[in-house]
Amino acid sequence: MVQAYNFLASWQLFPEKCVYESGNVPKSGNYKIESILNGKSLQISMNWITIENEAYYAQFSVVPDGSLQPCEYQEFADTVAAEISDTSKLIHIFFKNNQQVLSVQHRILPNGYLELFYQGKNTNGTEFVNKEVYHKQMSVLPYASSVGSVAIQPTKQGMIKHKALSAMEAQTNMQLEQIKQQIELLAKQAQEIRKRRELSLMIYDAQMNFKPQIGQIYHLYENKDGNYLLSLVAPKEWAGKGPFKQFVATVQLLADHTWVEVA
Structure with missing residues:
Protein backbone atom coordinates (compact mmCIF):
# COMPACT_ATOMS: atom_id res chain seq x y z
CA MET A 1 0.00 0.00 0.00
CA PRO A 154 -28.54 11.62 11.07
CA THR A 155 -28.28 9.75 14.36
CA LYS A 156 -28.80 10.77 17.99
CA GLN A 157 -25.37 9.33 18.82
CA GLY A 158 -23.85 11.48 16.11
CA MET A 159 -25.43 14.63 17.54
CA ILE A 160 -24.26 13.82 21.08
CA LYS A 161 -20.76 13.22 19.79
CA HIS A 162 -20.88 16.38 17.73
CA LYS A 163 -21.92 18.56 20.70
CA ALA A 164 -19.24 17.09 22.97
CA LEU A 165 -16.53 17.46 20.35
CA SER A 166 -17.71 20.97 19.49
CA ALA A 167 -17.31 22.02 23.15
CA MET A 168 -13.89 20.40 23.30
CA GLU A 169 -12.89 22.01 20.00
CA ALA A 170 -13.93 25.46 21.26
CA GLN A 171 -11.87 25.05 24.42
CA THR A 172 -8.74 23.75 22.70
CA ASN A 173 -8.99 26.41 19.97
CA MET A 174 -9.22 29.11 22.65
CA GLN A 175 -6.18 27.71 24.46
CA LEU A 176 -4.22 27.41 21.21
CA GLU A 177 -5.13 31.01 20.32
CA GLN A 178 -3.86 32.18 23.71
CA ILE A 179 -0.59 30.30 23.19
CA LYS A 180 -0.33 31.74 19.67
CA GLN A 181 -0.73 35.27 21.02
CA GLN A 182 1.91 34.58 23.68
CA ILE A 183 4.31 33.24 21.06
CA GLU A 184 3.72 36.30 18.85
CA LEU A 185 4.37 38.59 21.84
CA LEU A 186 7.56 36.73 22.74
CA ALA A 187 8.69 36.85 19.11
CA LYS A 188 8.07 40.62 19.03
CA GLN A 189 9.97 41.08 22.29
CA ALA A 190 12.85 38.98 20.99
CA GLN A 191 12.97 41.08 17.82
CA GLU A 192 13.08 44.27 19.87
CA ILE A 193 15.86 42.91 22.09
CA ARG A 194 17.83 41.83 19.02
CA LYS A 195 17.42 45.30 17.52
CA ARG A 196 18.58 46.94 20.77
CA ARG A 197 21.60 44.66 20.91
CA GLU A 198 22.62 45.45 17.33
CA LEU A 199 22.18 49.17 17.96
CA SER A 200 24.10 48.93 21.23
CA LEU A 201 27.04 47.17 19.58
CA MET A 202 27.13 49.90 16.95
CA ILE A 203 27.11 52.66 19.59
CA TYR A 204 29.73 51.07 21.85
CA ASP A 205 31.96 50.79 18.81
CA ALA A 206 31.39 54.47 18.02
CA GLN A 207 33.55 57.43 19.00
CA MET A 208 32.29 59.26 22.10
CA ASN A 209 34.06 62.01 24.03
CA PHE A 210 31.90 61.83 27.16
CA LYS A 211 30.34 59.31 29.56
CA PRO A 212 26.71 58.63 28.55
CA GLN A 213 24.12 58.95 31.31
CA ILE A 214 21.19 56.56 31.74
CA GLY A 215 17.96 58.03 30.43
CA GLN A 216 19.63 60.77 28.41
CA ILE A 217 19.09 61.36 24.69
CA TYR A 218 21.99 61.29 22.23
CA HIS A 219 22.47 61.30 18.48
CA LEU A 220 24.38 58.80 16.39
CA TYR A 221 26.16 59.83 13.18
CA GLU A 222 28.23 58.05 10.56
CA ASN A 223 31.53 59.80 9.81
CA LYS A 224 32.92 60.23 6.35
CA ASP A 225 35.49 57.50 7.08
CA GLY A 226 32.72 54.97 7.81
CA ASN A 227 33.08 55.02 11.58
CA TYR A 228 30.35 56.17 13.95
CA LEU A 229 30.13 59.12 16.31
CA LEU A 230 27.87 59.57 19.34
CA SER A 231 27.07 63.22 19.96
CA LEU A 232 25.03 65.46 22.24
CA VAL A 233 24.24 67.70 19.28
CA ALA A 234 20.98 67.07 17.40
CA PRO A 235 20.96 67.12 13.58
CA LYS A 236 19.05 70.41 13.35
CA GLU A 237 21.66 72.10 15.58
CA TRP A 238 24.36 71.48 12.98
CA ALA A 239 22.43 73.61 10.48
CA GLY A 240 23.34 71.15 7.76
CA LYS A 241 27.09 71.70 8.25
CA GLY A 242 28.00 68.85 10.60
CA PRO A 243 31.39 67.08 10.25
CA PHE A 244 29.79 63.75 9.40
CA LYS A 245 28.53 61.79 6.42
CA GLN A 246 24.97 61.16 7.62
CA PHE A 247 22.71 61.09 10.63
CA VAL A 248 21.81 57.53 11.78
CA ALA A 249 19.44 57.72 14.76
CA THR A 250 18.44 59.50 17.95
CA VAL A 251 19.04 57.08 20.82
CA GLN A 252 18.56 56.72 24.56
CA LEU A 253 20.61 54.76 27.11
CA LEU A 254 18.48 52.37 29.18
CA ALA A 255 19.10 51.14 32.73
CA ASP A 256 20.41 47.79 31.47
CA HIS A 257 23.02 49.69 29.42
CA THR A 258 21.40 48.81 26.13
CA TRP A 259 20.43 51.52 23.66
CA VAL A 260 17.06 52.09 22.07
CA GLU A 261 16.11 54.27 19.13
CA VAL A 262 13.68 57.06 19.94
CA ALA A 263 11.67 59.34 17.69
Missing part, protein backbone atom coordinates in the same frame (compact mmCIF):
# COMPACT_ATOMS: atom_id res chain seq x y z
CA VAL A 2 2.98 2.29 -0.61
CA GLN A 3 1.08 4.27 -3.24
CA ALA A 4 -1.66 5.09 -0.72
CA TYR A 5 0.73 6.78 1.71
CA ASN A 6 -0.07 10.34 0.60
CA PHE A 7 -3.80 9.77 1.17
CA LEU A 8 -3.55 8.32 4.69
CA ALA A 9 -4.61 11.24 6.86
CA SER A 10 -7.56 13.03 8.38
CA TRP A 11 -8.59 15.75 5.94
CA GLN A 12 -10.58 18.84 6.88
CA LEU A 13 -12.94 20.51 4.42
CA PHE A 14 -12.38 23.93 2.83
CA PRO A 15 -16.09 24.86 2.34
CA GLU A 16 -15.21 28.06 0.48
CA LYS A 17 -13.22 26.10 -2.13
CA CYS A 18 -15.97 23.55 -2.84
CA VAL A 19 -18.50 23.48 -5.67
CA TYR A 20 -21.76 21.52 -5.42
CA GLU A 21 -24.20 20.77 -8.22
CA SER A 22 -26.11 18.26 -6.09
CA GLY A 23 -26.81 17.62 -2.41
CA ASN A 24 -26.86 19.84 0.65
CA VAL A 25 -23.85 22.08 1.12
CA PRO A 26 -22.10 21.25 4.43
CA LYS A 27 -20.73 23.94 6.73
CA SER A 28 -17.88 21.75 8.02
CA GLY A 29 -16.50 18.29 7.40
CA ASN A 30 -13.82 15.65 7.72
CA TYR A 31 -12.72 12.87 5.38
CA LYS A 32 -10.44 10.26 6.92
CA ILE A 33 -8.49 7.57 5.05
CA GLU A 34 -6.79 4.80 7.02
CA SER A 35 -4.89 1.64 6.18
CA ILE A 36 -6.34 -1.51 7.78
CA LEU A 37 -5.88 -5.30 7.65
CA ASN A 38 -2.09 -5.03 7.56
CA GLY A 39 -2.21 -2.54 4.74
CA LYS A 40 -4.43 -4.60 2.44
CA SER A 41 -7.51 -2.36 2.66
CA LEU A 42 -8.42 1.28 2.97
CA GLN A 43 -11.05 2.46 5.44
CA ILE A 44 -12.89 5.64 4.53
CA SER A 45 -14.66 7.53 7.33
CA MET A 46 -16.86 10.55 6.67
CA ASN A 47 -18.47 12.86 9.22
CA TRP A 48 -20.17 16.12 8.33
CA ILE A 49 -22.44 18.82 9.69
CA THR A 50 -25.17 20.44 7.62
CA ILE A 51 -26.28 24.06 7.72
CA GLU A 52 -29.17 22.85 9.90
CA ASN A 53 -26.64 21.36 12.39
CA GLU A 54 -27.54 17.76 11.59
CA ALA A 55 -24.67 15.30 12.11
CA TYR A 56 -24.07 12.62 9.47
CA TYR A 57 -21.68 9.70 9.43
CA ALA A 58 -20.61 7.03 6.95
CA GLN A 59 -17.78 4.50 6.84
CA PHE A 60 -16.74 1.74 4.46
CA SER A 61 -13.63 -0.23 3.56
CA VAL A 62 -12.32 -1.30 0.18
CA VAL A 63 -9.31 -3.08 -1.31
CA PRO A 64 -7.77 -0.72 -3.91
CA ASP A 65 -6.87 -3.39 -6.45
CA GLY A 66 -9.47 -2.53 -9.11
CA SER A 67 -11.70 -5.54 -8.37
CA LEU A 68 -15.44 -5.41 -7.72
CA GLN A 69 -16.27 -5.86 -4.05
CA PRO A 70 -19.53 -5.87 -2.08
CA CYS A 71 -20.57 -2.41 -0.96
CA GLU A 72 -21.36 -1.99 2.73
CA TYR A 73 -24.29 0.32 1.86
CA GLN A 74 -26.51 -1.91 -0.23
CA GLU A 75 -29.30 0.68 -0.39
CA PHE A 76 -26.89 2.90 -2.27
CA ALA A 77 -24.71 0.49 -4.27
CA ASP A 78 -24.29 -3.26 -4.71
CA THR A 79 -20.58 -3.21 -5.44
CA VAL A 80 -17.62 -0.87 -5.38
CA ALA A 81 -14.22 -0.88 -7.05
CA ALA A 82 -11.18 1.16 -6.03
CA GLU A 83 -7.81 1.67 -7.63
CA ILE A 84 -4.70 3.74 -6.96
CA SER A 85 -3.28 4.69 -10.36
CA ASP A 86 -0.29 6.53 -8.86
CA THR A 87 0.80 8.20 -5.62
CA SER A 88 -1.49 11.18 -6.24
CA LYS A 89 -4.66 9.61 -7.66
CA LEU A 90 -7.22 7.27 -6.05
CA ILE A 91 -10.56 6.35 -7.67
CA HIS A 92 -13.71 4.78 -6.17
CA ILE A 93 -16.54 3.65 -8.45
CA PHE A 94 -19.92 2.54 -7.06
CA PHE A 95 -22.32 0.27 -8.98
CA LYS A 96 -26.03 -0.48 -8.54
CA ASN A 97 -27.65 -3.22 -10.66
CA ASN A 98 -24.46 -3.32 -12.75
CA GLN A 99 -24.82 0.39 -13.51
CA GLN A 100 -22.31 2.98 -12.35
CA VAL A 101 -24.01 5.36 -9.93
CA LEU A 102 -21.07 7.34 -8.59
CA SER A 103 -17.40 7.91 -9.33
CA VAL A 104 -15.17 9.54 -6.72
CA GLN A 105 -11.73 10.68 -7.83
CA HIS A 106 -9.19 11.63 -5.14
CA ARG A 107 -6.22 13.71 -6.22
CA ILE A 108 -3.31 15.11 -4.19
CA LEU A 109 -2.62 18.65 -5.42
CA PRO A 110 0.91 20.14 -5.69
CA ASN A 111 0.21 22.28 -2.59
CA GLY A 112 -0.60 19.16 -0.54
CA TYR A 113 -4.38 19.61 -0.53
CA LEU A 114 -6.75 16.73 -1.30
CA GLU A 115 -9.25 17.33 -4.11
CA LEU A 116 -12.29 15.11 -4.61
CA PHE A 117 -14.50 14.99 -7.71
CA TYR A 118 -17.88 13.27 -7.41
CA GLN A 119 -19.55 12.35 -10.69
CA GLY A 120 -22.98 10.74 -10.59
CA LYS A 121 -26.69 11.04 -11.32
CA ASN A 122 -29.49 12.52 -9.28
CA THR A 123 -32.70 10.57 -8.64
CA ASN A 124 -34.25 12.30 -11.68
CA GLY A 125 -31.43 11.03 -13.89
CA THR A 126 -29.59 14.34 -14.36
CA GLU A 127 -25.82 14.18 -14.07
CA PHE A 128 -23.90 16.20 -11.51
CA VAL A 129 -20.30 16.96 -10.54
CA ASN A 130 -19.34 18.01 -7.04
CA LYS A 131 -15.87 19.22 -6.11
CA GLU A 132 -14.44 19.22 -2.60
CA VAL A 133 -11.06 20.48 -1.39
CA TYR A 134 -9.46 19.43 1.90
CA HIS A 135 -6.33 20.21 3.87
CA LYS A 136 -4.75 17.88 6.40
CA GLN A 137 -6.68 18.22 9.61
CA MET A 138 -4.85 19.83 12.54
CA SER A 139 -7.72 19.47 15.01
CA VAL A 140 -9.48 16.37 16.25
CA LEU A 141 -13.06 17.29 15.41
CA PRO A 142 -14.26 14.78 12.79
CA TYR A 143 -16.53 16.80 10.52
CA ALA A 144 -16.83 15.91 6.87
CA SER A 145 -18.83 16.80 3.80
CA SER A 146 -19.14 14.08 1.15
CA VAL A 147 -22.75 14.97 0.38
CA GLY A 148 -22.44 13.34 -3.02
CA SER A 149 -21.46 9.95 -1.62
CA VAL A 150 -23.53 7.63 0.55
CA ALA A 151 -26.92 8.76 1.84
CA ILE A 152 -26.89 8.24 5.62
CA GLN A 153 -29.51 9.48 8.06
Whole structure:
Protein backbone atom coordinates (compact mmCIF):
# COMPACT_ATOMS: atom_id res chain seq x y z
CA MET A 1 0.00 0.00 0.00
CA VAL A 2 2.98 2.29 -0.61
CA GLN A 3 1.08 4.27 -3.24
CA ALA A 4 -1.66 5.09 -0.72
CA TYR A 5 0.73 6.78 1.71
CA ASN A 6 -0.07 10.34 0.60
CA PHE A 7 -3.80 9.77 1.17
CA LEU A 8 -3.55 8.32 4.69
CA ALA A 9 -4.61 11.24 6.86
CA SER A 10 -7.56 13.03 8.38
CA TRP A 11 -8.59 15.75 5.94
CA GLN A 12 -10.58 18.84 6.88
CA LEU A 13 -12.94 20.51 4.42
CA PHE A 14 -12.38 23.93 2.83
CA PRO A 15 -16.09 24.86 2.34
CA GLU A 16 -15.21 28.06 0.48
CA LYS A 17 -13.22 26.10 -2.13
CA CYS A 18 -15.97 23.55 -2.84
CA VAL A 19 -18.50 23.48 -5.67
CA TYR A 20 -21.76 21.52 -5.42
CA GLU A 21 -24.20 20.77 -8.22
CA SER A 22 -26.11 18.26 -6.09
CA GLY A 23 -26.81 17.62 -2.41
CA ASN A 24 -26.86 19.84 0.65
CA VAL A 25 -23.85 22.08 1.12
CA PRO A 26 -22.10 21.25 4.43
CA LYS A 27 -20.73 23.94 6.73
CA SER A 28 -17.88 21.75 8.02
CA GLY A 29 -16.50 18.29 7.40
CA ASN A 30 -13.82 15.65 7.72
CA TYR A 31 -12.72 12.87 5.38
CA LYS A 32 -10.44 10.26 6.92
CA ILE A 33 -8.49 7.57 5.05
CA GLU A 34 -6.79 4.80 7.02
CA SER A 35 -4.89 1.64 6.18
CA ILE A 36 -6.34 -1.51 7.78
CA LEU A 37 -5.88 -5.30 7.65
CA ASN A 38 -2.09 -5.03 7.56
CA GLY A 39 -2.21 -2.54 4.74
CA LYS A 40 -4.43 -4.60 2.44
CA SER A 41 -7.51 -2.36 2.66
CA LEU A 42 -8.42 1.28 2.97
CA GLN A 43 -11.05 2.46 5.44
CA ILE A 44 -12.89 5.64 4.53
CA SER A 45 -14.66 7.53 7.33
CA MET A 46 -16.86 10.55 6.67
CA ASN A 47 -18.47 12.86 9.22
CA TRP A 48 -20.17 16.12 8.33
CA ILE A 49 -22.44 18.82 9.69
CA THR A 50 -25.17 20.44 7.62
CA ILE A 51 -26.28 24.06 7.72
CA GLU A 52 -29.17 22.85 9.90
CA ASN A 53 -26.64 21.36 12.39
CA GLU A 54 -27.54 17.76 11.59
CA ALA A 55 -24.67 15.30 12.11
CA TYR A 56 -24.07 12.62 9.47
CA TYR A 57 -21.68 9.70 9.43
CA ALA A 58 -20.61 7.03 6.95
CA GLN A 59 -17.78 4.50 6.84
CA PHE A 60 -16.74 1.74 4.46
CA SER A 61 -13.63 -0.23 3.56
CA VAL A 62 -12.32 -1.30 0.18
CA VAL A 63 -9.31 -3.08 -1.31
CA PRO A 64 -7.77 -0.72 -3.91
CA ASP A 65 -6.87 -3.39 -6.45
CA GLY A 66 -9.47 -2.53 -9.11
CA SER A 67 -11.70 -5.54 -8.37
CA LEU A 68 -15.44 -5.41 -7.72
CA GLN A 69 -16.27 -5.86 -4.05
CA PRO A 70 -19.53 -5.87 -2.08
CA CYS A 71 -20.57 -2.41 -0.96
CA GLU A 72 -21.36 -1.99 2.73
CA TYR A 73 -24.29 0.32 1.86
CA GLN A 74 -26.51 -1.91 -0.23
CA GLU A 75 -29.30 0.68 -0.39
CA PHE A 76 -26.89 2.90 -2.27
CA ALA A 77 -24.71 0.49 -4.27
CA ASP A 78 -24.29 -3.26 -4.71
CA THR A 79 -20.58 -3.21 -5.44
CA VAL A 80 -17.62 -0.87 -5.38
CA ALA A 81 -14.22 -0.88 -7.05
CA ALA A 82 -11.18 1.16 -6.03
CA GLU A 83 -7.81 1.67 -7.63
CA ILE A 84 -4.70 3.74 -6.96
CA SER A 85 -3.28 4.69 -10.36
CA ASP A 86 -0.29 6.53 -8.86
CA THR A 87 0.80 8.20 -5.62
CA SER A 88 -1.49 11.18 -6.24
CA LYS A 89 -4.66 9.61 -7.66
CA LEU A 90 -7.22 7.27 -6.05
CA ILE A 91 -10.56 6.35 -7.67
CA HIS A 92 -13.71 4.78 -6.17
CA ILE A 93 -16.54 3.65 -8.45
CA PHE A 94 -19.92 2.54 -7.06
CA PHE A 95 -22.32 0.27 -8.98
CA LYS A 96 -26.03 -0.48 -8.54
CA ASN A 97 -27.65 -3.22 -10.66
CA ASN A 98 -24.46 -3.32 -12.75
CA GLN A 99 -24.82 0.39 -13.51
CA GLN A 100 -22.31 2.98 -12.35
CA VAL A 101 -24.01 5.36 -9.93
CA LEU A 102 -21.07 7.34 -8.59
CA SER A 103 -17.40 7.91 -9.33
CA VAL A 104 -15.17 9.54 -6.72
CA GLN A 105 -11.73 10.68 -7.83
CA HIS A 106 -9.19 11.63 -5.14
CA ARG A 107 -6.22 13.71 -6.22
CA ILE A 108 -3.31 15.11 -4.19
CA LEU A 109 -2.62 18.65 -5.42
CA PRO A 110 0.91 20.14 -5.69
CA ASN A 111 0.21 22.28 -2.59
CA GLY A 112 -0.60 19.16 -0.54
CA TYR A 113 -4.38 19.61 -0.53
CA LEU A 114 -6.75 16.73 -1.30
CA GLU A 115 -9.25 17.33 -4.11
CA LEU A 116 -12.29 15.11 -4.61
CA PHE A 117 -14.50 14.99 -7.71
CA TYR A 118 -17.88 13.27 -7.41
CA GLN A 119 -19.55 12.35 -10.69
CA GLY A 120 -22.98 10.74 -10.59
CA LYS A 121 -26.69 11.04 -11.32
CA ASN A 122 -29.49 12.52 -9.28
CA THR A 123 -32.70 10.57 -8.64
CA ASN A 124 -34.25 12.30 -11.68
CA GLY A 125 -31.43 11.03 -13.89
CA THR A 126 -29.59 14.34 -14.36
CA GLU A 127 -25.82 14.18 -14.07
CA PHE A 128 -23.90 16.20 -11.51
CA VAL A 129 -20.30 16.96 -10.54
CA ASN A 130 -19.34 18.01 -7.04
CA LYS A 131 -15.87 19.22 -6.11
CA GLU A 132 -14.44 19.22 -2.60
CA VAL A 133 -11.06 20.48 -1.39
CA TYR A 134 -9.46 19.43 1.90
CA HIS A 135 -6.33 20.21 3.87
CA LYS A 136 -4.75 17.88 6.40
CA GLN A 137 -6.68 18.22 9.61
CA MET A 138 -4.85 19.83 12.54
CA SER A 139 -7.72 19.47 15.01
CA VAL A 140 -9.48 16.37 16.25
CA LEU A 141 -13.06 17.29 15.41
CA PRO A 142 -14.26 14.78 12.79
CA TYR A 143 -16.53 16.80 10.52
CA ALA A 144 -16.83 15.91 6.87
CA SER A 145 -18.83 16.80 3.80
CA SER A 146 -19.14 14.08 1.15
CA VAL A 147 -22.75 14.97 0.38
CA GLY A 148 -22.44 13.34 -3.02
CA SER A 149 -21.46 9.95 -1.62
CA VAL A 150 -23.53 7.63 0.55
CA ALA A 151 -26.92 8.76 1.84
CA ILE A 152 -26.89 8.24 5.62
CA GLN A 153 -29.51 9.48 8.06
CA PRO A 154 -28.54 11.62 11.07
CA THR A 155 -28.28 9.75 14.36
CA LYS A 156 -28.80 10.77 17.99
CA GLN A 157 -25.37 9.33 18.82
CA GLY A 158 -23.85 11.48 16.11
CA MET A 159 -25.43 14.63 17.54
CA ILE A 160 -24.26 13.82 21.08
CA LYS A 161 -20.76 13.22 19.79
CA HIS A 162 -20.88 16.38 17.73
CA LYS A 163 -21.92 18.56 20.70
CA ALA A 164 -19.24 17.09 22.97
CA LEU A 165 -16.53 17.46 20.35
CA SER A 166 -17.71 20.97 19.49
CA ALA A 167 -17.31 22.02 23.15
CA MET A 168 -13.89 20.40 23.30
CA GLU A 169 -12.89 22.01 20.00
CA ALA A 170 -13.93 25.46 21.26
CA GLN A 171 -11.87 25.05 24.42
CA THR A 172 -8.74 23.75 22.70
CA ASN A 173 -8.99 26.41 19.97
CA MET A 174 -9.22 29.11 22.65
CA GLN A 175 -6.18 27.71 24.46
CA LEU A 176 -4.22 27.41 21.21
CA GLU A 177 -5.13 31.01 20.32
CA GLN A 178 -3.86 32.18 23.71
CA ILE A 179 -0.59 30.30 23.19
CA LYS A 180 -0.33 31.74 19.67
CA GLN A 181 -0.73 35.27 21.02
CA GLN A 182 1.91 34.58 23.68
CA ILE A 183 4.31 33.24 21.06
CA GLU A 184 3.72 36.30 18.85
CA LEU A 185 4.37 38.59 21.84
CA LEU A 186 7.56 36.73 22.74
CA ALA A 187 8.69 36.85 19.11
CA LYS A 188 8.07 40.62 19.03
CA GLN A 189 9.97 41.08 22.29
CA ALA A 190 12.85 38.98 20.99
CA GLN A 191 12.97 41.08 17.82
CA GLU A 192 13.08 44.27 19.87
CA ILE A 193 15.86 42.91 22.09
CA ARG A 194 17.83 41.83 19.02
CA LYS A 195 17.42 45.30 17.52
CA ARG A 196 18.58 46.94 20.77
CA ARG A 197 21.60 44.66 20.91
CA GLU A 198 22.62 45.45 17.33
CA LEU A 199 22.18 49.17 17.96
CA SER A 200 24.10 48.93 21.23
CA LEU A 201 27.04 47.17 19.58
CA MET A 202 27.13 49.90 16.95
CA ILE A 203 27.11 52.66 19.59
CA TYR A 204 29.73 51.07 21.85
CA ASP A 205 31.96 50.79 18.81
CA ALA A 206 31.39 54.47 18.02
CA GLN A 207 33.55 57.43 19.00
CA MET A 208 32.29 59.26 22.10
CA ASN A 209 34.06 62.01 24.03
CA PHE A 210 31.90 61.83 27.16
CA LYS A 211 30.34 59.31 29.56
CA PRO A 212 26.71 58.63 28.55
CA GLN A 213 24.12 58.95 31.31
CA ILE A 214 21.19 56.56 31.74
CA GLY A 215 17.96 58.03 30.43
CA GLN A 216 19.63 60.77 28.41
CA ILE A 217 19.09 61.36 24.69
CA TYR A 218 21.99 61.29 22.23
CA HIS A 219 22.47 61.30 18.48
CA LEU A 220 24.38 58.80 16.39
CA TYR A 221 26.16 59.83 13.18
CA GLU A 222 28.23 58.05 10.56
CA ASN A 223 31.53 59.80 9.81
CA LYS A 224 32.92 60.23 6.35
CA ASP A 225 35.49 57.50 7.08
CA GLY A 226 32.72 54.97 7.81
CA ASN A 227 33.08 55.02 11.58
CA TYR A 228 30.35 56.17 13.95
CA LEU A 229 30.13 59.12 16.31
CA LEU A 230 27.87 59.57 19.34
CA SER A 231 27.07 63.22 19.96
CA LEU A 232 25.03 65.46 22.24
CA VAL A 233 24.24 67.70 19.28
CA ALA A 234 20.98 67.07 17.40
CA PRO A 235 20.96 67.12 13.58
CA LYS A 236 19.05 70.41 13.35
CA GLU A 237 21.66 72.10 15.58
CA TRP A 238 24.36 71.48 12.98
CA ALA A 239 22.43 73.61 10.48
CA GLY A 240 23.34 71.15 7.76
CA LYS A 241 27.09 71.70 8.25
CA GLY A 242 28.00 68.85 10.60
CA PRO A 243 31.39 67.08 10.25
CA PHE A 244 29.79 63.75 9.40
CA LYS A 245 28.53 61.79 6.42
CA GLN A 246 24.97 61.16 7.62
CA PHE A 247 22.71 61.09 10.63
CA VAL A 248 21.81 57.53 11.78
CA ALA A 249 19.44 57.72 14.76
CA THR A 250 18.44 59.50 17.95
CA VAL A 251 19.04 57.08 20.82
CA GLN A 252 18.56 56.72 24.56
CA LEU A 253 20.61 54.76 27.11
CA LEU A 254 18.48 52.37 29.18
CA ALA A 255 19.10 51.14 32.73
CA ASP A 256 20.41 47.79 31.47
CA HIS A 257 23.02 49.69 29.42
CA THR A 258 21.40 48.81 26.13
CA TRP A 259 20.43 51.52 23.66
CA VAL A 260 17.06 52.09 22.07
CA GLU A 261 16.11 54.27 19.13
CA VAL A 262 13.68 57.06 19.94
CA ALA A 263 11.67 59.34 17.69
